[in-house]
Amino acid sequence: QVQLVESGGGLVQVGGSLRLSCAASGSIFSFNAMNWYRQAPGKQRELVSAITRDGRINYADSVKGRFTISRDDAKNTVYLQMYSLKPEDTAVYYCNAERILPPRSYWGQGTQVTVSS
Secondary structure, X not given: OOOEEEEOOEEEEOOOOEEEEEEEOOOHHHOOEEEEEEEOOOOOOEEEEEEEOOOOEXXXXXXXXXXXXXXXXOOOEXXXXXXXXXXXXXXXXXXXXXXXXXXEEEEOOOEEEEEEO
């Protein structure tokens, strides 16, 4: 069982920045992908960004050019640097670790990001 703990959320003004961290209790290298999702009130959870074991990266169109995902395997930590934040970025952000074989998916408890105008 892997524990994921997010941190770094908070209240920020429009145009501000935040860096989210996701610390894993075990090796993140064992996972095929580390993902950041978010869920706004009344909306479905959506994939924000993903980084694979070999470093491939994907972003949702809504955050391209503003968010940057990175990983530090030595620290078993994944980061989401968020710039130029908008009110529509307000959501609970969740870290997810995904393994294909055997199929496993682990979630953190989430961290709230609120962007005020």
